[in-house]
Amino acid sequence: MINKLRVHRKWYILSMDVVLSCIAFYFAFLIIGLGEIPPERMPLFLQALCVMAGVRLLAYSVSNLYKGILRYASIDDLKNIFRATSTGTLLFLLATYIIAHGVLKIEVPEYLKWAVIADYILNIILIGGSRFMVRALRTYRPMDRSNVSRVVIVGAGDAGESILREIQFNPNMNYEVVGLLDDDRSKVYKQIHGIQVLGTSSDLAGVLSRNQVDQVLIAVPSAPADLIRRIVEQCRERNVQFRKLPGVRDLIHGNISLSQFKEVQLEDLLGRDPIKLDLPSIGRFITDRTVLVTGGAGSIGSELCRQVMNFAPRQLICLDHNENGLYYLMQEFSGRADLNNVVPVVGSITDPARIDWVFRTYRPEVVFHAAAHKHVPMMERNKREAVRNNILGTKILVNAAHEHKVGKFVMISTDKAVNPTSVMGVCKRVAELVVRDRARESETQFMTVRFGNVLGSAGSVVPLFRSQISRGGPITITHRDIERYFMTIFEAVQLVIQAAAIGQGGEIFVLDMGTPMKIIDLARNLITLSGLKVGIDIDIEEVGLRPGEKMSEELWVHNEKLIPTVHKKINIALAEEGAEQTVLNGNISQILEELDFKDDARIVADLKVLVPTFTPVAGDNKRY
Incomplete structure (x- = not known):
């Protein structure tokens, strides 16, 4: 039934096109005759009209003119009209020449040649115009x-x-x-x-x-x-x-x-250029390999899992102590054809037996270490746990990776590790040095990637501000001049993976974070993007610096110099050989021994020995 309708539609439109061609031919003769067809030319006109109608019918029927939908007429349809009209005109000229010279034994009149030229132009105008007129009529709707x-x-x-x-x-x-x-x-x-x-x-x-x-x-x-x-x-x-x-x-x-x-979105206002990745180099160290991501249920860890899966690892091990987070991550992966390649493992990086079991069971070839306590004020109140998770946990993982001959080990670090003023920051600095020291004596390629804040991560300032806006304000900032580096989680993870592909072992990579942004400007932008006005709908309130908080962050320490890599957004912080490494080797065990029996003052004192640049900031705001 549908095919019959299509055939009927084609012959209906074809008939209309032939009629338009006859009209075009008639007006062509009128133009050549200056508004009339002289009586002596009428017989030739009628004979030529019959021939023209026949060749147009033949040319149009074998063309692509009737495969399109009229209401969607386009330049491609105009090209088809041009080709079909040209074919018909050439066939007419050929038929005219054969009839005139082969049958009638006469010369083709000059005015007929001019009429054919005029007919050619008029055909394109009439048939093309009919298509676009139908399109205009079919698409026109009176606007409400x-x-x-x-x-x-x-x-x-x-x-x-x-x-x-x-x-x-x-x-x-x-x-x-x-x-x-x-x-x-x-x-x-x-x-x-x-x-x-x-x-x-x-x-x-x-x-x-x-x-x-x-x-x-x-x-x-x-x-x-x-x-x-x-x-x-x-x-x-x-x-x-x-x-x-x-x-x-x-x-x-x-x-x-x-x-x-x-x-x-807020990300649109950061002005970050799209990242260009060296996909072959990334594929070489991830594709068909077993990859372990610690902190796999966290903001950065889960994004690492997503992006690693794009490179078809043999197996992805997602390790986290947060069972709910792992459950939601697996739900997200549930529609993937390669779901069976993802293994969720509940466990803590501070449990040596559990970590050893993970490495013995799954034999990871690449490790991304994203598990960490990262909330500065919270860790000021829980110094022991900051040391346990960020230092001891890293040390356990590093030792396991070395013992099980992992190919690459990549630790995620933070700009708060540079000239630290918080327990969280100094613990991450010690973790950096643990990784770097192990790289000197291991076949495993150990490296660190250091960067600033990522937008939207759990516990970061952006979700806090959005929550405060939803409650009607005010937005609370600690200081109007405080500023931070920002990038999106997606971009940060892209660069982490690229740095890992570049790394040969022993590097501390520093990502290009662009220009730092004042937190007060971030707050104003979020208020504006929420459709509200600063000071009218939502106020911004200054509440004072929190313990361990800096006015601004740095990306490398005074005894490091930045060395460019093959990727313009990734540098290496090359450290001078010096006292920091020696002191670390002599004292790393001291802070971990009898950790549960140490008070906060002793922990801070031990950390100062490990990192002499650690300068605790008390702050005047005790909020979290």
């Missing part, structure tokens, strides 16, 4: 003016053009495009699909003031952070909604549509 959303599109490139075209040919969306903006000044005041490029992004404020605009669509996948910040601020001042296309990395298939627009 009561519910229309007036939009400005920032970006007049391919993405902006695609969005504009989608809006124009899907009137049910009830969008009306006021205009476009683009920073390419050669496009300003030009038109795309009948809509004018009103200016550059710097003209947005004026465009919003002069026009009733409900929404701004940022159609620039690679939009820099400063552009997004400027647009967000101007939209918020005028209560205009704003959305943006995801980054180039997320537009996997390259097909851009209105449905892909998303709310502007």
Whole structure:
């Protein structure tokens, strides 16, 4: 039944095209005859018309003209019309030559040649015009003016053009495009699909003031952070909604549509460039190998698990003492075809017997050590546990990796380990030195990757601020001038894996964190992105520094120098040979012995011996 309908539809449209061709031929003769067909030319016209109708019918029927859908007529359809018309015209000329010279033994009249040229042009106009007229009629829907959303599109490139075209040919969306903006000044005041490029992004404020605009669509996948910040601020001042296309990395298939627009996120304001990875080198040390991730249920550990799975390891061992976190991670992996390659293991890195069992049972070839206590004020109140987990746990893992001849061991560290002022930070510094010292005497390639804060990790400032905003405020900051380095979890883990691929053993890698951001600016951005106004809807309250908290963080210590690697966002902090390593070797066991019987003052004293640059900060705010 469906095939019959298709056949009937084809012959119906084909018949209409032949009729249009006859009309075109008639008007071609009128044009050549200056508005009339002289009586003496009428017999030739009728004979030629019959031949023309026949060859057009033949040419059109064997062409691709009738495979498309009229309401979606495009340039490709116009190309098919051009090819079919050209074929028909050539067939007509061939038939005319054969009939004139072979049958009638006459010369082809000059005016007939000119008529054929005019007919060719008119055919393309009439048949092409009919297609686009049907498209216009079939796609036209009267817009519901009561519910229309007036939009400005920032970006007049391919993405902006695609969005504009989608809006124009899907009137049910009830969008009306006021205009476009683009920073390419050669496009300003030009038109795309009948809509004018009103200016550059710097003209947005004026465009919003002069026009009733409900929404701004940022159609620039690679939009820099400063552009997004400027647009967000101007939209918020005028209560205009704003959305943006995801980054180039997320537009996997390259097909851009209105449905892909998303709310502007805090990550969009960081201005971090997409990471380019050396995929072959990563594949060589992960693919078809057994990989162990400690802290696998945590923010960074779980992202490590996700990204490691993209490189098809033989087996992924996710170790964590948090059974609920492991359960949720396995639920996330439940739809994967390679789920059986993921093994959740509940256990603590401070349990030597459990760790030895894990290494004996699964024989990991690569270890990513992400398990750590990381909350600065909490560890100030629980110094013993900071030492136990961050130092003893690391030492147990390092020894197990050495004994079981693991190929690579990668520890995740923090900028708080540099010139530490907190127990958490100094414990991570000791852990760095434990890893580096073991690298000197082991076949295992031990290395550390050090970086700053990641957005959205559990217990970090961003979830705290969002929670405070949801409760109506205020947002609490410890100091208006305090600043931190930030990157996304996804980016940090990408660079950790890339650094691991580069590493040969003994390195402390330092990631390029960009420019530090003031925490007060972070708070203001979050308030703005929540659709609220600072000081009106949500207040920002300064509560004082917490114990162990710094005003700003550093990424390398005074006796380290940065050495670039093959990746522009990864450096090596090369330490001078000196007292720190010697002191560590002589005292690492001292702090771990009888740990449960030491008070906080003794623990701090032992840590100062291990890391002479450790300068505890008491702070005047006892909040967590």
